[in-house]
Amino acid sequence: MPPASPAIVRTVADLRAQVAAWKAAGDQVALVPTMGALHDGHLTLVKLGQTRARRTVASVFVNPRQFAPHEDFDAYPRGEALDAEKLASVGCDLMFAPTPEAMYGQGFSTSIQVAGVSEPLEGAARPQFFGGVATVVAKLLIQCQADFAVFGEKDYQQLQVIKRLVADLDLPVEIIAAPTARAEDGLALSSRNAYLTVEERQIAATLPRVLHEAAQAVAHGGRIDEAEAAGKAALSAIGFGQIDYLEVRQALDLSRLGPGPMGQAQGRILVAAWLGKTRLIDNMAV
Amino acid sequence: MPPASPAIVRTVADLRAQVAAWKAAGDQVALVPTMGALHDGHLTLVKLGQTRARRTVASVFVNPRQFAPHEDFDAYPRGEALDAEKLASVGCDLMFAPTPEAMYGQGFSTSIQVAGVSEPLEGAARPQFFGGVATVVAKLLIQCQADFAVFGEKDYQQLQVIKRLVADLDLPVEIIAAPTARAEDGLALSSRNAYLTVEERQIAATLPRVLHEAAQAVAHGGRIDEAEAAGKAALSAIGFGQIDYLEVRQALDLSRLGPGPMGQAQGRILVAAWLGKTRLIDNMAV
CATH class of the missing domain: 3.30.1300.10 (Pantoate-beta-alanine ligase, C-terminal domain)
Structure with missing residues (x-):
């Protein structure tokens, strides 16, 4: 029987201590960055991560920096207990659920931009979006020090932006692309x-x-x-x-x-x- | 007698292999990022690094992205053989001297900005400067995975920008500030x-x-x-x-x-x- 919920950590120090312990034991680690409100699509990302790494971490963080003021940051669905249950159901080892204050401390001033691939399509429709995504994903990858990170093709442009980011900053992580999970009638899960x-x-x-x-x-x-x-x-x-x-x-x-x-x-x-x-x-x- | 020159590596893979070997042996590593043209000021940075870490790496890279077109990128003094000799004289273990192509590969598109502390003074006089510095320093820190990185107070605003960058991106490195080295008459070495x-x-x-x-x-x-x-x-x-x-x-x-x-x-x-x-x-x- 799987556990009722994975361990939950809320600080970078606790996250790194667990990842370091796994690595010291010879285990590789896959990170699945999410904004919570988990559905079966997210769970396929975790399962894909499990095919490459012994240990999986799912981060759950609704990132305020990738929403414009008029967008749905406040309304975005949240439900940590249910998210934890779903992660447990597929054997995810750890949930990293930092507070906004832990992610963006006092005086936070740094932003990362990926030119080119981030500019058309979503970048044109949502000018703030990919700057916020690149910054938070870089932070999560650096925080977790995972060997792999799994992103869905559902957010295809985001996937390409992140691949560019990882190559450009020499982040020591392999990006794994997961095919879009769909409902029976074909609608992409979201x-x-x-x-x-x-x-x-x-x-x-x-x-x-x-x-x-x-x-x-x-x-x-x-x-x-x-x-x-x-x-x-x-x-x-x-x-x-x-x-x-x-x-x-x-x-x-x-x-x-x-x-x-x-x-x-x-x-x-x-x-x-x-x-x-x-x-x-x-x-x-x- | 110290060796005639430290080992020189030119790729991120070679750098990481050496650093990983040192860490596996239980040694900590200090990085001293430089643009070459080394003088006694740089060597005091290496010596300060040696007080904290068993192993020291000096990077030598004249970063084109922190020079504006009218500035002295082409004229900036370069002399790798002499730099290597000076590093050897203080027992620096490794010189990382990447080519511009190795640092900024085809399609490179990512930039890092640190707002606030980077804006007045040097930031006002040289609008391109700190964006270029933040991006290359983030890359060097991520490439090297050092435990410490040493920067001189001579470039005081740069030091504060880098401290902000490291805190904001959760880079797992401790920044060490070195007092400005001066000639006998007081002029800061540069x-x-x-x-x-x-x-x-x-x-x-x-x-x-x-x-x-x-x-x-x-x-x-x-x-x-x-x-x-x-x-x-x-x-x-x-x-x-x-x-x-x-x-x-x-x-x-x-x-x-x-x-x-x-x-x-x-x-x-x-x-x-x-x-x-x-x-x-x-x-x-x-």
Whole structure:
């Protein structure tokens, strides 16, 4: 029987002491950074980490620095006890749940920017986002000193930003990318799905289908601009509101492709669209 | 007899392998980041590191990212063989001399900013400087994984910026501050002193004396604005050109003090002034 909950630590010193003890015993460590509100998608990240490292740590921290003032920081779902239970159910060894004060102490003044890959798409729609992400992820990686860190492809641009960050700062950690976990009807699992009404939840399931069709069209030699336009039209027709972007981009640096056929490039199609008051994102390989 | 030169490594992998071997043997490691052109001031940093750690590493890297296009990056003095000899003379164990390509690989996109303490004084005179310093120092600290890193008080604002950086990013290293090494006549040792003509070198020696007098005036209850004005006037009278700043500031965050008496604050007086084509800096406790 798994334990009722993993050990919970709240300070960097306690986190490092546990990680150091594991390493001294010859065990490798995988970190799964999360903002809590854990769902099965997060748990697949933990399980993937377990395939590479004997020990897994999940951090749970709703990072104020990656939310703009008008965004949903206060409303973002939180539930530590339930998060701990779910982590225990998959055998996660440790939950690191620091307070905002522990992460951003008095006089905190440092910020990390990753130019280029962070600028389009989410970076354009949410100018504060990736600076906040890069800073907190760098801190978590340095705090934990894990051998591996697992990030989901659901946040695909974030994954590429973090890979760039880790390479540029020589952080001694291997980034593991986890395929997007999806509900039976195909919707990508997301903590923000909890915001959807029943009706919106049904409409939301068309998002991956539309994305898949557009990806197929481009993969079969279709023009990128036409596939993007058709995808947006389909989303609007089914009931989506504002579409922040629906674009086929180069898969690693997210530079522009098109407007014609993709040719030999490695592509990724990415979307962010609103359904009522909820903003959904998804992406697929092309 | 000391060896003719310390071992030289040029890649992060080689650096980490050596540091890991030392740590595995139970030895602590102190890093002394430099831009080469080593003088006795640098060697006192190595010696200070040796009082805390069994093993010392000096990095030698003229960091292009902390020079503005009009500054002296190309002219900055370089001489690796002589640097290696000097390091050997004090028993430094390892010289890390990466190429610019090894430090900033293809697609490098990450920058680190430390707000607040980096903004006045050197930050105002050299807007590119501390961003470049913070980024390269973070990289060096992460690359080396040293237990200690030694920085000179000669670059006092840099020292405070780095302390802030290390605290904010939770870098697992203790920063050691080394008092400024001075020539017999009091001039702070600096690689840029090599630019001075014989006549300028004589005038330069008045810089610490003027600074000391101003510090004494403030320490004895004098007004800060008057001490600053008297110091600047003295420098101009003796032959200095542009004075970028001569200011008494709060010692840790470098916020403004004055214009009246300092009261109970911990102060630091800092100066940057030009002598011909050479820019000199110095500072003292108040």
